[in-house]
Amino acid sequence: MARSPSHRPPRAVVAGGGVGGLTAAVALHQRGWEVTVLERAGSLAPVGAGIGLAPNAQRALDIVGLGDRVRELSAWQGDGGLRDPAGRWLSRTSSDAARKRFGGPLVLLHRAALVDILTAALPAGTVRTGAPAALADAGDGHRPAVVTAPDGELEADLVVAADGIGSAMRQTVFPGHPGPRYSGYTTWRVVVPAPDRSFTPHETWGRRALWGTHPLKDGTVYAYAAAVTPAGGHADDDERAELLRRFGDWHDPVPAIIRAAEPGGVLRHDVHHMAEPLPAYHHGRVALLGDAAHAMQPTLGQGGNQAVEDAIVLAHHVGGGGDVVRRLPAYTADRLPRTMAVVRQATRTGRTALLGGAGAVAVRNALVRGISRLGPGIVLRGFDGIADWRPPGRTYAAGAERTTAPEAEPRTEPRTEPR
Template identity: 70%
Template sequence: MRHTHAVVIGGGIGGLTAAIALHRRGWSVTVLERATALAPVGAAIGLAPNSQRALDVIGLGDRVRTLAAWQGDGGMRTPRGRWIARLDARATAERYGGPLVLLHRATLVGLLADALPDGAVRTATAATLTDPGAPDRPAVVTTPDGPLEAGLVVAADGINSATRRTLFPDHPGPAYSGYTTWRLVIPAPGPFTPHETWGPGRLWGSHPLKDGRVYAYAMATAPAGVRADDEKAELLRRFQGWHDPIPAILDAVRSDVILRHDVHFMKVPLPAFHRGRVALLGDAAHAMQPTLAQGGNQAIEDAVVLGQYAPVGIDVHRALAAYTVDRLPRTTAIVRQAARAGRLATLGSAPVAALRNSLMAAVSRFGPGIVLRGFDGIADWAPPAPTYAADSHDLPEQHITNR
């Protein structure tokens, strides 16, 4: 049975990238987004060379680099302002074959949406997977306007993915990391050097966007579900007395533009990223802590790799098995590495945190390569090249599993 319609559940960065990748591989795509508009929750996103190479595959890498602020200079500091480690943009680009860049999530979402055919994205459309499909029948996604049959379904419905629960009902789902985050974007109150500052049980980062705004984020240990009546006052309480530009940013921000989210992650990996004719990607498959800034990057990788393995006309079940074999080990390792970084960043004891900072400062004296080494195997990733024609049903044996 030949089905050439792909349905993507979720209109975020991963879902839109998957829709573009599949459209370029011959699929007719429909993106179903529950919200009334493609208005991403979040502030800015850092794109490392790995995700930029993925975007190059779908023809958007250069456009992203044009719109984004190039990152890499700056480094890590103590709350009083002493530099723990300095980073160099040129060293980063030389090591990983490209720069780190930063842009607003809304900018990236708009760029992705514009690359899709007119009418491909349907907002205000809740979608529920009602049949994952099989070799002899399509998958079925139910919407308020009726059911949609699909030869391939991509579930990019986020960390609380209903599709994941349908496919893997016995999986425990994401676990709480032990800390919460705040994010904000405001006009920059003045020039500053990009930094991430580590204190006991909390950290703060400030980075410039290309349009003159500043993206700032904070992270601190906290019980799950706790919220402050005034998040600005909460940030002032936690980061009072920290070095510039943190006081100026907190003075300029309004409480209503501060986003706060508890951090959950996929502590227990899924057994597979597919079932039937359905593929999971991004947070739905492997939600990770933000400490390596790889969540969105890995969703983009997922989407492009899926497109590489699943051109229209391929045996979808074998292609999705190959996708799982490719993506599950890599993302599981990054989820675990991000969790280790989260534990290190949120050490709560002041003496232990001071020792951590001293050790990091000592290591950084050997040069920026030592500091960057933690991203080896992540930022230097390159997408797989297509190895078979669209009408081929052959895959390498190592990419075939029975699921």
């Protein structure tokens, strides 16, 4: 017997097949939603070489039973820390200190590996590539939302706008908002085979520039760089040559990693962040998450982590469907204060890391050295309130089921303090 329309599963359309959109799709699917993911690109091959998942995002993924799969890819063992371009250590920390403080490791992995883990948790046919999505109607308590796709219109009880930093859906529902603004610097990212010499994970701060080098589980290295530069710039020859000009005289293994890159294999992107908060992270039946809602500088490595948190909290609040419009204000109440606090902290860290004056850099380095002498836990304090976050709802981690908090009734008043 066919199911009556009143008993059909709730329907969600997710615009964007990145980490946040796919996590939302998995979480909603596990709560009984019928989910369609519309991805503009022709494939799910992710833009971006690597991603770091801190314990907060891992705990969010525990909700959908995927946290242990991510932790299996952890490669950071032993020491790490912050250096200057000559190779001198400014501060040291360790993977053990991070585990003790935040309850888990930092996991660096290929974005493609994370995308594979997420898509494997979805039914076949959930993701449609080459399918740009446009919001035709945000819906309300009396009518569904409507999304336009290449093969026609889709009605939805919920639309998840996970369409990135240039989100067209954000512009549709909040047309007066200025959107993200240029942060004043650009970034480069690359994954290369590990050089012969061994090294510990590190980030290096120079004058108006920084570099990061991190080993991955498969024997490759994820490296990233940033430098203060006008927006829209590109190298006249290629970006590997540009990295050699800027970082070729920095400490080992930086030059070797640059030379190991293919000339066309270096990704370059200007950095933008959401300096002015959105009025809300929802409108009608539309919920925004990730860069579409709160683009942030990468200096804390939290952009993807916060998108994963968004996805899990959104699924928690909308539950198995029902009165979605009434439930979405609780999502904004949970996420807007927290994510904008992280945006502001990342902005402050960016200013510190990319100082330009010689005197200011010398003072910064001396302060970092002095603070680090108090112990590795001191260096990690900057992630208090971020990496120790715990998701709402029941956690379905491999090997154990535990309850972190009962499902709450939707709130209509936002929190005023970050959690």
